[in-house]
Amino acid sequence: MTPQTRRRLLHACQEIVGADGVVSAPDELRVYERDALTTHHRATPDLVVLPTSTDQVASVVRVCATAGVPIVPRGAGTGLSGGAIATAGGVLIVLTRMNRILDIDLPNRTATVEAGCVNLAISRAVTPRGFFFAPDPASQQASTIGGNVAENAGGPHCLKYGATKNHVLGATVVLPSGEIVQFGGRLADQPGYDLLGLFVGSEGTLGICTEVIVRLLPLPQAVKTILGVFRSVEEASNAVSGIIARGIVPVALEMIDQETTQAVEAYAHAGYPLDAGAVLLIELEGRSAEVATEAFEVEQECRAHGCLDARVAQNEEERALLWKGRKSAAGAFGRMTRNYYHQDAVVPRTKLAAVLQEIAAIGVQYGVRVPNVFHAGDGNIHPLLCYDDRVPGQFERAMAAGDEIMRCCIRAGGTVSGEHGIGLEKREYLRLMYSDDDLAAMQRVRAVLDPVGNCNPGKIFPEARHAEASP
């Protein structure tokens, strides 16, 4: 961007959102050079704008469109695939000031919120009245609903309830042209093309969502959390299949391997046994009678697969402690390794045990520690590649191991992302899943809403292929 263009843009944006809504000083801009993808990707935007209304967003987008400047939407910046990094420069549009809950309609079980509303704030607002918002990404204390929509965010409880896509009924979207459109509405399954379905998970490449109508669910009558302790990841994996095969759908079914339990225990004291090869954290929600029966059956199933112990949390305190362990994993890893790269992939549930074995072997081969704590119920694994960026070669080895792991998941019939998105990080891996024709079809759809290609450029789609390029 020429200094002249930048000055003109700065002035125009200040006109729209006020001087305090634009960040332009170089040192302040550096705050926005990356998101929660903590490997090597970073880029400084030319400007950061913090609008407070849909109209302001539309005006900023129009100014950028006229100037031919890239726009990049950003919520809380908790995304793990680099989706909110302004790789091509341009204007970063940060929606955190648009954080209001606009309407709560309990009889029809919907809430209308601004895109910058924090995920957990929705449940906080309706829990006293007996409802909640189901998607629960690990980042839910910070991440915004707009970002959740962009990434089709998942979370432990999405095993039963499904990812963000299943909980969004409508969205107000500013298209890359600056036009404001409404996708979906207050009722499910609106007639006409499902542009809302297309938009959710499009990672900010089709426009900027400014308001979202979400579905609320009634709070479950009862919750029970069970810790299953196993000798090996394989036995734990078999128990996962056994539980699902019985027709039980826990709300959460998380696996934590030995390396992780040891790291977590040193830090959170959740009561995980240190000598277990793997533990399962299984949560059941529903009506009391159902949950009691299911808890009994889950225990049975764990024992049938040779568990060393299976115990039901006896009260809310015990339950919170078990979850504290799971939720502290990221923090514990921070103490365990200087740097880490958080992978995300999905494999068919029946292939879990085999893939985890292969991942362990890959770790050994590359000399990289790869602890794993993940959503076992839906086969969504999160191998954590540990490295120390001060030691030459470690970063490269970790990335190479990550590459092997991706290929192994694809070979097993899996996909390269379960809930973190493609973003910058996994663009080239899409080639392992889709043909050039498939990718071209997606890009032609993109071109309808973003003909110039200036809306979050450089994300999702692989770079144009060169002779030597390969993922």
Added chain:
Amino acid sequence: MTPQTRRRLLHACQEIVGADGVVSAPDELRVYERDALTTHHRATPDLVVLPTSTDQVASVVRVCATAGVPIVPRGAGTGLSGGAIATAGGVLIVLTRMNRILDIDLPNRTATVEAGCVNLAISRAVTPRGFFFAPDPASQQASTIGGNVAENAGGPHCLKYGATKNHVLGATVVLPSGEIVQFGGRLADQPGYDLLGLFVGSEGTLGICTEVIVRLLPLPQAVKTILGVFRSVEEASNAVSGIIARGIVPVALEMIDQETTQAVEAYAHAGYPLDAGAVLLIELEGRSAEVATEAFEVEQECRAHGCLDARVAQNEEERALLWKGRKSAAGAFGRMTRNYYHQDAVVPRTKLAAVLQEIAAIGVQYGVRVPNVFHAGDGNIHPLLCYDDRVPGQFERAMAAGDEIMRCCIRAGGTVSGEHGIGLEKREYLRLMYSDDDLAAMQRVRAVLDPVGNCNPGKIFPEARHAEASP
């Protein structure tokens, strides 16, 4: 189409699918002039082709694209909005010969079937092994999965399980160019744009789906069906809200009004009381303990809303009889009126009682009988407009009443279709829901996959607006 073009096409199609796979005799073509939309729409296709493989479909589509001839996909022709009528002529591609189940993968809970596979055939194949396919349109004994995908078909049990969209993981699609693409896959929430989500419910305007990967669910442990008998539609509506407010999600929550129960009883002898203003048919599915508790609570809730009687079917025979009544409604109406037009709309559940009252008043005003049997749990109403096409003016009055009903539903915050689709029937009503910009955005997306506009032309989108045209 010129006779010459038609001859050339006939020859080319015969080459592709064999002589017995092409229908060209005028009297045989008339069989295909309409689908289950039984009002005034009909049109004879120029040719009907019955392919037996994806490659054959692609070849036929390519031949049509080269000739610039419209293509219209058709399954069993049970659609209620005219989606399978070849309004602009051209080649009707009928998928009923592609009815094989290709693969059943129970551990991962998927089945891969050809698009012409009948809905119920899927459940029949997996029920002995403990699974089922959830979407259950009334037509499920005849309708094909391809048609279900095109219309995003619903059904009584979709209250709990969601419509077809929620049960389709992947689809093989022949684009209007003849290109074969794969949308989605065996795992949910694939990375990249959700073109599968866009395709489901696009009513055959974006391509022809030839194979579908569906999600299977484990059979519920227990089922209970309850008949709630009420003095009035209003009391029954309040009971619906009451049941949902308690956090119970029945698999089905159907309302049958007095005019319908009387018609049905004369025919099916289901044991519905003749003096009730409305009955609710409530079905619960799940684990035994849960279903027992919920059945008790549903009875309580019915009584709290003044029901005259609430009884649980005591055995499978009683249960089947209650459902026989519901499922015989269409047949019973056939005895009650010479012709009828089956409306489809959705209103917020909280507006049900008010809207139903208004519909009754509209019926009186236009002198049209409007019995109503519908999916009350999700506010999906199906007013049945009765007329006799031999009596001058009756058809026109019924259509005018239907028009009023649509507008009344929209005013209440509803939508113009819940599960039957837009097709030919409701094109102009989309204007009541969407702005010209919204519709233009959808049509631009269509143009990506169908640039010429020859894939099921004349469906979904309103005719280009003329000065005098209004829905």
